[in-house]
Amino acid sequence: MTAEPLVLVADHGPVRVLTLNRPEARNALSRALIKAAYAALTDADADESVRVVVLTGTDPAFCAGVDLKEAQRDGLSYFEEFRSQSCIAATGNMRTPIVAAINGATFTGGLEMALGCDFLIASERAVFADTHARVGILPGGGMTARLPQLVGLGMARRLSMTGEVVDAARAERIGLVTEVVAHGRLLDRAFELATQIAEVPGPVMRGLKEIYTTGAAAVIDPALAAEAEIAFAQHRDFEGLGDRFQAVTERNKSQIDG
Numbered sequence: 001m002t003a004e005p006l007v008l009v010a011d012h013g014p015v016r017v018l019t020l021n022r023p024e025a026r027n028a029l030s031r032a033l034i035k036a037a038y039a040a041l042t043d044a045d046a047d048e049s050v051r052v053v054v055l056t057g058t059d060p061a062f063c064a065g066v067d068l069k070e071a072q073r074d075g076l077s078y079f080e081e082f083r084s085q086s087c088i089a090a091t092g093n094m095r096t097p098i099v100a101a102i103n104g105a106t107f108t109g110g111l112e113m114a115l116g117c118d119f120l121i122a123s124e125r126a127v128f129a130d131t132h133a134r135v136g137i138l139p140g141g142g143m144t145a146r147l148p149q150l151v152g153l154g155m156a157r158r159l160s161m162t163g164e165v166v167d168a169a170r171a172e173r174i175g176l177v178t179e180v181v182a183h184g185r186l187l188d189r190a191f192e193l194a195t196q197i198a199e200v201p202g203p204v205m206r207g208l209k210e211i212y213t214t215g216a217a218a219v220i221d222p223a224l225a226a227e228a229e230i231a232f233a234q235h236r237d238f239e240g241l242g243d244r245f246q247a248v249t250e251r252n253k254s255q256i257d258g
Contacts (some may be wrong), residue, residue, distance in 0.1 A: 006036040008058070014051035014198040015191060016044050019058055026061035029087070029109050030070055031078060037087035037113075045094045051198040051205070054190045055091065055117060056101040062126070063110025068135070079140070088141035091116030095206055097197050101190035102126040102168075102177065112141035115150070118209070120176065121190055123183040126168040128176060134163035140231030145223035149216065150175050 008019040018040050020027040027033070044050045057063055071078045082088060091098055091113050100117035106128045114120055130147070132139045139160070148156040151174045159166065168180045181189045197205060 006030075006033045007040040009040060011050070012191065013195075014049065015054060015194040016047075016050045016052070017054045017056065017187070017191075018044065019056050020063055021058045023058040023060070025067065026064035026105060027057045027110070028064040028067040030067045031074070031081050033067075034081045034087050035085055038085040038090050041087060041090040041094065041098075045090075045096045050096060051202060052194040053094070053096055053098040054101055054187070054194050055098060055114075056103055056187065056190070059103055060125075061104040061110075062100075062102045062106040063113060064105055065108030065110040065112075065131070066135075066137075071137075082141065086141065088113045088116065092142060092146070095209065097194075097205060097209055099190055099194055099197075101186050102128075103183070103186055108132050108135070108139070109141055112139065112143050112146070115142060115146040118212075119178050121179045121181065121186070121193070122168045122171060122177040123186045124168050124180055125183050126171065126177070126180075127165050128171055129163055129165045130160045131163040133160060138227075138231040140228050142220075142224055142227065144227050145220045149220065 004021055006021055008017075008021045010017045010019075018037075020033065020037060022028065022030065022033050029037075041053070041055075044053050067078075088109055091100075093116075098117045100114040100120040102114060102120055102122040104123065104125050104127070106114055106126060108129075108131050111128055111130055130139065130143055132143065143160065144156070147159065151159070155174055158164075166174070166176065168177070171177045172180045179189070200208075
């Protein structure tokens, strides 16, 4: 029997829906999923017929972030995947508008990947957390650069330093997501918004996105560079984090499985 692809691709006219599809692991970023997601995102961005991308996950999670088992096993070589073909960086580098449809748990690297999208809408079941520090690793995919842009510096520091879990209603209040909808309506609503975006002439929409990206770059680009440098240096000393990985996984299991 042929295994299902790690990223499901579905075109609806000018809208391409990409679905992270590793539900048994809550769509955690295995090395194989990192590569598959990067390929799907860059292919969509290069396809002139694709005017908008919707990124989501197979229930019950959007993306649980780093694959803790692979990271523990492979150490630095696991993190090196993000330097050559990072699905996390790819969302923030896209010329094509991209909407994140958050269907469930969105942690660490999964949250960073979502933050690279133009905006997020969420199911009522969505929960968010930056558990990098509690695991014992530093964020290297844009968390400290992009999270403050949405929720403010004080709230971003609080979320990263405490690792607390934010539900969908609170995520909307603090500006992390723009809208919360019933779980069964999530993709329909994402498609409605994507269709509105696709109705704008392509050159105009790409120019609009370029203006927003350029305006934010003065703040975001230096922060991204500093974060990546410091985080990668820390990842070189990655041994001995297995116990902390296990503790964080167990502590957050109820939210991830929700």
